Amino acid sequence: MIFGFNTDIRHEDTIYHVQSEAREGEHLLQTQVFVKGRCIGKRAVPYGSSTTEGTSSAQSSPQSNDQDKEKMLRELHREVLDAVRGGKLDSIFDKRDTPETLAAVKELDLEWTNAGSVHSSGALTMQLRVTEGGATVEGARLTLRFARPDAAPYYAQVLTDAKGSAEMNVQVDEKSLAESSVLVQASFGGRTATRKFNLRNAT
Secondary structure, three states, X not given: OOOXXXXXXXXXXXXXXXXXXXXXXXXXXXEEEEEOOEEEEEEEEEOOOOEEOOEEHHHOOHHHHHHHHHHHHHHHHHHHHHHHHOOOHHHHOXXXXXXXXXXXXXXXXXXXXXXXXXXXXXXXXXXXXXXXXOEEOOOOEEEEEEEOOOOOOEEEEEEOOOOOEEEEEEEOOHHHHHHOXXXXXXXXXXXXXXXXXXXXXXX
């Protein structure tokens, strides 16, 4: 499974979250840029054509195709990061999204519904909801990758219920929350959405 790449980068007084992923159902490699949780623009390139650089896809193994796809995604991610550093985001976006254009496009959306109160009895509890065009999605597969200091990443999977909701629990010391992060990928009908959540200690 390709999780993609997620980077937080500051330019002047703004922190941008740059997220790149393979949209398998659309045969696209896509990078989105978020500011304060809102997508401000995207850049996408197609992949999976029958011929590339004069070499037929039949001559390429699935492993090499995956490696090529990961390399292309990494280069796309780096290209957008360079645009952030250079203050040239507007010139690199395929189109700059507005609330009106976003509302017209049906895409998966992944929401962390209990972000304000998640740690109790030594466990991290995340309640998540998946929607598409504002409608809840039943049966979406959520894959969680929990990264913490001085320990191997923890993975978990769960399906959303009829309300588009799911709950995940991870045993973790609250003291390590501030140095930990969670990457969650929602997948349904060939579409995906990936979000990175930074954790913090309760105050």
